[in-house]
Each structure stands twice: as C-alpha cells, then as structure tokens.
Amino acid sequence: MSRSNSKDQELRDRAAVVIPGGMYGHQSVGLVPDGYPQFFSKAEGARLWDADGQVYIDYMCAYGPNLLGYTHPGVNAAYVRQLEIGDTMTGPAGVMVDLAEQFVSMVSHADWAMFCKNGTDATSMAMVIARAHTGRKTIILAKGAYHGSAPWCTPRPAGITPQDRANQIYCDYNDIASLEAAVAQAGDDLAAVFAAPFKHDAFVDQALPDPAYARRARELCDQTGALLVVDDVRAGFRIARDCSWSVVGVKPDLSTWGKCIANGHPISALLGADKARAAASKIYVTGSYWYQAAPMAAAVETLRILRDSDYLERLVSLGNRLRNGLAERAGAAGFSMRQTGPVQMPLFLFDEDPDLRKGFAWSSAMLERGIYVHPWHNMFLCAAMTEADIDQTLAAAEGAFKHLAGVAPTLGPVEKLAAFFH
Ligand SMILES: Cc1ncc(COP(=O)(O)O)c(C=O)c1O
Structure with a gap:
C-alpha cells in the first residue's frame, strides 16, 4: 500500500507560486492530514480520483454538493x-x-x-x-x-x-x-x-x-x-x-x-x-x-x-450500516470512537484524543486504504453508495484500527489548526 503523489506535489509547487498560500478557504493547505491529495482529476458516483489517478470512496462529497452521485x-x-x-x-x-x-x-x-x-x-x-x-x-x-x-x-x-x-x-x-x-x-x-x-x-x-x-x-x-x-x-x-x-x-x-x-x-x-x-x-x-x-x-x-426516489431512506440505511460496523470494529480493536450527528452526515472523533493525533493517523490510514474521510469535519454519504461500498469501508477501517494500535501517532495537528483559525 503505497500511494504516489508526484503529480499532486507538482501542482502544489506551481500553486504555491501563483495562488496565495497555495490554496485558500476550506481547501487551504494543511487542514487535512499530510499526504492527503490537494488536487483531483475525476469523480463519478461515490468515487473520487486524485491527480495521480488513485481512487477513493469519497465521504466528503465535495463538502456537500454531491448527493445523488458525482456526474449523475x-x-x-x-x-x-x-x-x-x-x-x-x-x-x-x-x-x-x-x-x-x-x-x-x-x-x-x-x-x-x-x-x-x-x-x-x-x-x-x-x-x-x-x-x-x-x-x-x-x-x-x-x-x-x-x-x-x-x-x-x-x-x-x-x-x-x-x-x-x-x-x-x-x-x-x-x-x-x-x-x-x-x-x-x-x-x-x-x-x-x-x-x-x-x-x-x-x-x-x-x-x-x-x-x-x-x-x-x-x-x-x-x-x-x-x-x-x-x-x-x-x-x-x-x-x-x-x-x-x-x-x-x-x-x-x-x-x-x-x-x-x-x-x-x-x-x-x-x-x-x-x-x-x-x-x-x-x-x-x-x-x-x-x-x-x-x-x-x-x-x-x-x-x-x-x-x-427513496434516496433519503437509502442514505439512512447505508449510514446505519456504516455506524454499526465502525462501532463494532473500533470496539474490537480497543478504541472508543464517537460517531455523532445523523448517520447520513457523520463526524468521527476519538476519545482521549485532545490534539487529534489519533483522528489524523486513522484518517491517513483510511486514505492509504482507498477511503477518503475527514478527521474533524462532518462527512456526507451520497445516494450512489452501495452496501458493498460500506463493506469495503469497514474492511479498510479494520486495517486502519490495527495500524493505529501498532503505531504511536506522532502528529500534533491541533496547534497547526488553531494557528489557522486565530
Ligand atoms: C451551514 C452553512 N451555511 C453556509 C455555508 C456557506 O456556503 P458557501 O460555501 O456555498 O458559500 C456553508 C458552507 O459550508 C454551510 O455549511
């Protein structure tokens, strides 16, 4: 499992010259874990491709606009x-x-x-x-x-x-x-x-x-x-x-x-x-x-x-499958993860994670496994997701929890984020 980011890095380098801060607003550099792609090349249904061509099941849905699936x-x-x-x-x-x-x-x-x-x-x-x-x-x-x-x-x-x-x-x-x-x-x-x-x-x-x-x-x-x-x-x-x-x-x-x-x-x-x-x-x-x-x-x-259509009922059903499956896998791995909000717009935060180290490390491990999640912002399900997508997410989560148990996360992302907002 090793992602490449050469095209993304090249775009970031060019952006740093011609776009203030390299990017702005909610897309500003540094708001998501290091290693997350900044640039994307394609989106279809529930999936998103980064600039280097790697594909993710996307739980951000463009921060909300994607409800029925990309390129519906x-x-x-x-x-x-x-x-x-x-x-x-x-x-x-x-x-x-x-x-x-x-x-x-x-x-x-x-x-x-x-x-x-x-x-x-x-x-x-x-x-x-x-x-x-x-x-x-x-x-x-x-x-x-x-x-x-x-x-x-x-x-x-x-x-x-x-x-x-x-x-x-x-x-x-x-x-x-x-x-x-x-x-x-x-x-x-x-x-x-x-x-x-x-x-x-x-x-x-x-x-x-x-x-x-x-x-x-x-x-x-x-x-x-x-x-x-x-x-x-x-x-x-x-x-x-x-x-x-x-x-x-x-x-x-x-x-x-x-x-x-x-x-x-x-x-x-x-x-x-x-x-x-x-x-x-x-x-x-x-x-x-x-x-x-x-x-x-x-x-x-x-x-x-x-x-x-029954898009809303499907979102809720998929959201429940995700929430229950994640709770089970987090518990089995010895983590206490708080899943809050409506199941179709979930937010995940770990207990005993005041500076978000666990959240950042787990999210990065999910990304490595082809799942785009966010460590501190609510996420979104879309109606193009299937039960198989949720199950793929849960399988990735199992791996990400194992990874988290084996590695002491060393990031201290909260100071960086606090500096951004103040
Ligand atoms: C609740 C809420 N209100 C207003 C806005 C602003 O919307 P926009 O970014 O399209 O200007 C947002 C954007 O995230 C939002 O979540």
Missing part, C-alpha cells in the same frame, strides 16, 4: 440540454419559475424563492431581509456555527473589523436559557435568530436539534417580531425532503439552501414565507451569474429525483 447522468443531461439552449443570458429562462414553484411545493414553510450562487449569498440575503423586514439590526447566532465566508460570518479574523461583526449576539446551540438571555440582551432591536438544522460545527461532537429549543426559538421570534432563519445550506435535503426543522415540527420564516440542490452545479437558494415577501422584494441583491439557466435546469431535475 440525469442531472447532467438536464444541465447540458439547457446549456446548449441558453445559460447566462440577458435575463433568466423560464426554468427559474419552474424551480421556484418546485421548491415552494416541496418546502412547507416556503411561499417564495430567490436564487443565488453560494450558501454565503443566501445567508447574507437572509440577514439583510430580516433587517429590512424589522427595521432592526441585531441577529442572534449560535457560537461555533458556520454560515459562510463573508466578513459578517467568516471564521478567520484577518481583514475583518469589529464593525463587520457588529450587531451580533451569540448563544449556545440547544441551550434555551442561553437563547433567552441573547433575546433579552437584544431588547427591542432583534431582527433575526439564525439556527443550524443541527449542531454541525467542526472539531466537536455534533448534536441533533432539541425540539424544545427549536420551538422556543420560534416562540421568541413570534413574540419579538424577529425572523427565524434555518441555515440548511449544508444539511438541506439530507435530513428531510422539506426544511430540516420539519423533523422537529418547526417552520422558519426564511431558510437558506445550497450545496446539493443541483447535485454539484452552482446554485443556491433563499426560501421564505409570505411574511417576509415585501422585505425580500425591497432589498437589492444580484450577481452576474445568478440567473444562469443551466444550474436551474439541473436543480429542477435534482429536486424531481429527490421527490420521487
């Missing part, structure tokens, strides 16, 4: 059909209205839809609409939650001023008292409460939403006139065929979507209730590529498949 033939055919007819034009194609109608028919809180490109566009629009709707400034966010890379929400402080982050109050996710305290602190200036569909922060165990917390967030917004925003950019359609908080019976006023809604083609969405329609029609938001028709056609086909 039906979705891509819809994309190409529209691309050949007209894509970026002087105005939108009719497919924009089809897509808005389809979203409104699937997502129960939504009466209208707006489309943009990235999740950050959608979350930033939600913030602006909430302020336009209420005439107030303050937004409440959960500590550690990720809502994008704009100055108001980026996790890295370089270049960001206190003014960019003004009018924000932080609470603890799933902690009603902390949410109530934040609402009290906002006084008569509360514009919005943002909520992740579940706690899917990096580096820490994930937590499902406490229904009582979600209901209290709804009540507090109703009492104060603020808007409730569910940020479904990452989890949307991986938890439900509706907004993810439909599983706890709470309807937000706004929800933000992105990542997988066109199975990898570039489009995101903001959905809203009638209450916020007037404010949404008053703000100025746009982009040169926001009306691109081909990703909209891909989204229409993706949503049709989500509505008509």
